[in-house]
Amino acid sequence: MRSVDRALLLAALLFGLVGTAAHAGGRRAGQTPAPQAVPAGGPTVELAKLDDPLRLEEQLRRLLRQGNGTLRLSVSNGHARLGDFAVGPGETVPGDLLVLKGDADLFGRVSGNVVTLDGDIVLHSGATVTGSALAIGGRVRDRGGVVQGEQRSLGAAAGAEGAGRGPRAAAGGPGTALTRLAGFVGVFLTLTLLGFGMVLVAQPNLETISDTAAHSALRSFVAGLLAQVLVLPTLGMVVTGLVLSVVGILLVPFVAIAAALLLFATIVGGFLAVAHAMGETRVRRRMARGLAAGSANSYRYLLTGLGGIAAAWLGWILFAWVPVAGTVMFLAAFLATWLLATTGFGACLLSRAGIKPAFAGRYLPSEAVTDEYLWATPQFGVTAARRPPGGGPTPPRRS
């Protein structure tokens, strides 16, 4: 078996193992460990303020995962217990009380806050909590006791996985990846269809914008950036002017809709033109190296360019669950897309929606590029004839 095959099988096995471990972890979350005190030492948990139960839950679950089997933690001004715990009638627990993976059955008094993780706080008759009560992954059940402070309960996230890893972890799970993948495929297909439509009905415009973006990339980006800054104030001024003119107030809804459509068309058209430019560059480079690149046409350019952009987002979708790296991948994909969209937006504006090829690097009008001119002008490998100063006519034929 080749190394590629072995790597694939190994990856498959790893994925399988990870999935099995995750599900098993979820099942373990439902079991109650034997009641015991959690030895002091290790990280310190602060229970004085219970305003942010999600953050506390995240911290406690992380500590539980890290200290699997040998859990050690300290509660500042309090105690920590693992498994079910009861405070008997007449008993007093000084300070805060943390109960992990078990119920806190209170018949006596707790002089502080009570927090449970994956367990209920049961307030029996005669029980008093002088502080507040928080049940994470459980409920506060009142059977005649008193909580002098606040009561909070954060129910278990639906399903074992959520309960075992917290809501944020569940949010980054496989279901979310599939949702993102579906959204990604939908966006990619929509852009492809829009691009093909543009090639079909407005190919010259698309190519002019594409050439502008390729030939004047920096200029296009700066133009796009400025336009992004100015578009809202400009629209605001137009609307204000219409409102002030009294009669023009009737036009405000139409102007708003027209402006939104125009903006959308400019941004999407520019973005597709940049994808076209990227694809064209790649296909031409492959052809220049003598590699098979299929037929060189705008459809292929678009698909190639969009595929390149999509690869960045696909990377994020598949690895978004990896801490830090997932965020970095998202930021990278977002930044790349924004840069391209801004460049395309600017190129679209500079070329007046593909009507003016002023910045497209086309020194000669297409009708001037005759067979005679092409025969006389070196195309590959040799420096082409420079444009005559002052934008003169077609260079004279070399003899």
Next chain:
Amino acid sequence: MRRTRSGACALGALTLLSALSPSPAAAQTLRDFEYSRPLRGERALRARVEFAAGTLILRPGPAGRLYQLALEYDAERFRPIGGYDAAAGEVRLGVEGIGGGGIRVDRRSALPQTALVELAPAVDLALDVAIGAAEGSLELGGLRLAELDLKNGASRTTVSFSGPNPGSCAAASVSSGAGEVTVTGLGNSGCRQWRFDGGVGAVNIDLGGAWPADGRIALSMALGGVTLRAPRGLGLRVTMNGFLADFDAEGFSRSGKTYTSAGYEKAPRRVEVEVNSAMGGVTVEWR
């Protein structure tokens, strides 16, 4: 060799798909959150309720509690809000977005969030409510309402005053974007001044209830319509300021921009309504 490679590829693809497929656990992420505080001699409370999406119900609670929130929220996209500042006597309740969750591609994914907020009827209450794209039902009858500020985005919200306000309310304001706001039993609110700022949505105001004093309502509407349902016997004077604003003046006598209902001067309770509207319409229905 070729068969081995294709088999490995198929196995890899299957495993990747199974890893990506939604497990029952991750398919649903509605989560419960409950938050309450007992009443311990507090005389006043400022409650800020923020609710972005779903169904919000707000009503008077049991006597022994200062406030209570029972929430079911989409843990993938929102986080619960629950915090009390004892020094300021202010509580924040509701949900706020966390900006995650990826791209929604189907309606099934829009989980039905619900929030039930109960507030103590015994304390002077300053209530700020901000509702996004939600259905809101606010029963404020019986609460000692001192102030009300309701911001309604694209929601359908009903504010009811089924009973009179035992306290004293200085002012109330309602702003609505593209949503619909219905206020019933406005006379029970006890608020001397009401202000409605409407965008393009509809505002329905029922002027019934036990008016403790004469009232004043300011309506600023852009394109939306206002319907005033007034009990016969209530004196109503409407001043229309606006460009292309439409007023159904049946049963009113007109003097310039002011429309006065029949028997206004002799009415036991009188309400002045000032309308500033660009293109909205105002309709009065007597009942």
